[in-house]
Amino acid sequence: MLPAGRYPASSFVVPGLSSRWACDNLGKLHCGFSIKRMPPQVSAAQCNCMVYYAAMAKKKNLPDYILRRTSRRRSVAIMVLPDGTLEVRAPKRVSIGFIETFLHERLEWIKQKQKERETRPQLPKRTWLDGDVFYINGVPHTLVVKESSRISVEVADGELILFQTDPTNATRARHNLMQWYKDQALHDFKPRLARLANAMEEKVPNLEITNAKQRWGSCQAKKRMVRLSVRLLMAPKDVQDYVIVHELAHLKHMDHSRDFWNRVATFCRHYKAMEEKLSHNAQLWRFD
Numbered sequence: 001m002l003p004a005g006r007y008p009a010s011s012f013v014v015p016g017l018s019s020r021w022a023c024d025n026l027g028k029l030h031c032g033f034s035i036k037r038m039p040p041q042v043s044a045a046q047c048n049c050m051v052y053y054a055a056m057a058k059k060k061n062l063p064d065y066i067l068r069r070t071s072r073r074r075s076v077a078i079m080v081l082p083d084g085t086l087e088v089r090a091p092k093r094v095s096i097g098f099i100e101t102f103l104h105e106r107l108e109w110i111k112q113k114q115k116e117r118e119t120r121p122q123l124p125k126r127t128w129l130d131g132d133v134f135y136i137n138g139v140p141h142t143l144v145v146k147e148s149s150r151i152s153v154e155v156a157d158g159e160l161i162l163f164q165t166d167p168t169n170a171t172r173a174r175h176n177l178m179q180w181y182k183d184q185a186l187h188d189f190k191p192r193l194a195r196l197a198n199a200m201e202e203k204v205p206n207l208e209i210t211n212a213k214q215r216w217g218s219c220q221a222k223k224r225m226v227r228l229s230v231r232l233l234m235a236p237k238d239v240q241d242y243v244i245v246h247e248l249a250h251l252k253h254m255d256h257s258r259d260f261w262n263r264v265a266t267f268c269r270h271y272k273a274m275e276e277k278l279s280h281n282a283q284l285w286r287f288d
């Protein structure tokens, strides 16, 4: 099943038919159902075209996929999401026949990517209560929630101990922990940003800690603003430093050109290994 809220309302899943099969505006074409009125998830019975296309794909030995159509796109692109789901992005007018041929031609690549994704370490779904694992500077810590009238957090012997009034309240625990991570990230990253900026002979930019789920960091050269995701605190320090150097290098080069990567390499020699660590552990170093 797809994580809620991750896809626009125009993508929907057919439960029971094939957990990952989705389509967007095909419903309108084939069963006269207006997509705008359709809930994000519809049953197979509500949308006959979904049954039709899913059955066709099965016959053709194609993997399940999510189809997202946008008017902005000019070409078809495929990507394997961190959880192994195959996503196809296509312009509005491209036929299903074309997309299927496109997928057939890239089956080996898809299978290889999905296999790679499967072997990446994963965390079980979060409960935000006792037993959950949270990474701090690359080290796993087990969450223990204890009762106390005052909210505080302690890190000791592989444990992340949260004190709050109701130790069974997961919503409060999530709120309190996120707040702690954000404070800690600002506290840790600020001096490191200053140190690395000095090394790179850059005036120290402003720093903001964000809740970004996909991006580890971003940089707005004009505003001299570096934004780092709170998630980055979960990664080891060498990886954190790489992301900071990466964003600082964007102050001079706003693209990912050869000049940009040369500048990154000057201040972070093993940047390729850091990139690899980031993508390999993306499922461990996350909150939700």
Ligand SMILES: [Zn+2]
Residues within 6 Å of the ligand: 246, 250, 255, 256
């Ligand atoms: Zn970049």
